[in-house]
Amino acid sequence: MKYVIGVDLGTSAVKLLLVDELGSIQYEVSKSYPLIQEKNGYSEQNPEEWVKETLSGLKELVKQGPALDNEIEGISFSGQMHGLVLLDEKNNPLRHAILWNDTRTTAQCNEIYEKVGEQRLLGITKNPALEGFTLPKLLWVKQNEPHLFKQAKSFVLPKDYVRYRLTGELAMEYSDAAGTLLLDMNAGEWSRELCQILDIDASICPPLVASTDQTGTLLQEAADLSGLSPHTKVFAGGADNACGAVGSGILEDGKTLCSVGTSGVVLSYESSNHKDFGGRVHYFNHAAPEAYYTMGVTLAAGYSLNWFKDVFASNESFEQFAYGVENVPAGSNGLLFTPYVAGERTPHADAGIRGSFIGMDRMHSRIEFVHAVMEGITFSLNESIEIFRNNGKQIDTIISTGGGAKNEYWLQMQANVFNANIVKLSSEQGPGIGAAMLAAYGCGWFASLQSCAEAFIKVDRTFEPEKEKVEEYIQLFKIYQQVYTQTASLNEQLAHYRK
Structure with missing residues (x-):
């Protein structure tokens, strides 16, 4: 039997699903981590907690689940959207991650509208400036923690950081990039126009990949800590809502x-x-x-x-x-x-x-x-x-x-x-099974995500109005x-x- 793992990095816990080629969940693990809320409206997490608990969950999944390490072919991820993980030149976090439900950035949203214009922003990103998005968080750090911002060489979202720590390859996929407020939705690339207007070096934006792209295999260290084979394929994954949509x-x-x-x-x-x-x-x-x-x-x-x-x-x-x-x-x-x-x-x-x-x-x-x-x-x-x-x-x-x-x-x-x-x-x-489906498709089990959904998703009951x-x-x-x-x-x- 072949298996894949779907990792759903949520706000309060990481949930991991071991899924076989019939779409059946054979084992699941959940590992929680704390929120850091030092002030009203602030919501942060330590990125190292995500890595530690994900590796711990993978180890338990391999040890307690029915699959042998060489039977697990791939891993993919679902993750909480909009969070800011700011990285230095060695790709180490410069501060705690600022999460999607952090609301400290009202002034920065107003600044974006003043400098860019509401209609121009919608024309580029298809979305309004809201406190939860990543771009206002970048501006907040730039204005309130300039000594840290000067050291920043890149930024990613939560699941992207965990994936980087497992593979050594830094990238962001499009479904999360679209939630940063920096993606040009029409061109399918980072908006140099927005970066220029808001005085952000465009080089801080990471390489873009598709959700189904393979983004490496496990580093030997990650393989040793998780019990998985270093040949396990790792796929980019998607934002939690995008993966929830796939999984539904x-x-x-x-x-x-x-x-x-x-x-x-x-x-x-x-x-x-x-x-x-x-x-x-x-x-x-x-x-x-x-x-x-x-x-x-x-x-x-x-x-x-x-x-x-x-x-x-x-x-x-x-x-x-x-x-x-x-x-x-x-x-x-x-x-x-x-x-x-x-x-x-x-x-x-x-x-x-x-x-x-x-x-x-x-x-x-x-x-x-x-x-x-x-x-x-x-x-x-x-x-x-x-x-x-x-x-x-x-x-x-x-x-x-x-x-x-x-x-x-x-x-x-x-x-x-x-x-x-x-x-x-x-x-x-939802998101966890969607991440597993991305891995199954990436491993070549199915010709399309639609055919994967037909095999993995079953209806229980329909309620009529x-x-x-x-x-x-x-x-x-x-x-x-x-x-x-x-x-x-x-x-x-x-x-x-x-x-």
Whole structure:
């Protein structure tokens, strides 16, 4: 039997999957590492923790899994997007990595708009300037830690650094490069224009490769520490959302993904980069060859539900916490929630907005609040779906993954709010299985990623929209859409009082 490994480098842990040539997961390992949050809005990690835990996970996978080291043919990666790993001339990190959920760079985003212009930026990168992207982080280091920036010879994203440490080859692939705000999406190369305008030496940008390209084999040291053969092929991999799309079969026009994790994502396949969404949704390179995807983001999707549970039911299981939620009617008996507890991304790129419960009544019980939170998260995701539909995309079937796919009532709610068939997969490993598929394709097991998806991905169940509830949710969604505009000014005033 032949095997590949998919490595998913997340924000809180690295997850590793050992996958055989039939697409079955034969062993999995998860290794956690800490966040460093020294100030409000700061979010960093030590890159050495990623390397240490990835090697530890690989060692356990080889030792405890069923595969012999010479049966494991390839490795590929999925990784958290937008993070900045700044490297010196010896490719050693100059500081802790600044992560995707770090929001310290509002001033730098404003600077980009002032110097480049919003429309010119969209014309080059297809994306707006947001705090989470890599370019504003580069500018922040340049302005606030100039002694470090002067030593910088390159930068990469998190999974690229781990891959470099395993192979000795430094590169960045397109799906992550598109999330830096420095890639010219039309030309498929780093934007020298942006670098010149913002006074960044273009040589700091690493070589670009495709997600399916082989980027070396294991260094002897990495092979010794992991137990793998030094002949193991290593492939570039992709951004977590791109790999999640591969692992969910979003590989042709008309395919759409909804993923509810800490954040929430609605992602739709694009065969070209020629559409114009006016920056209202993200537009990135796919991990699939010569393909793209558009994506809307809810910053605090599953996080909103976890926050509410931690505050009001920290000692309960999720099953206890959500018990009886299916008995609450659409609209939660007049209670509405907006999931802006950590700001919002789509369609309101606003780091300062905060969440609301609207319509609280003395007759409401906790379960109605739980139901309202689930509805609010789903409404926020529906904002992205509405943008796609208003721009001519047909969306009638959506693959649902993440925490939102673990509760069947929530899946039915998604079908009703989105007015689309919701598909639940038999094995939902998202980015990790997508990374494994990139390795399987790279090793030549399949002629295309589509044929790999046919072998690896199985449907468990489909949830169809219920006409009566669809009509109710159309009206409720109209009310939901009014809350942002009517609370934005209030939240701006309240920001002064937040500690």
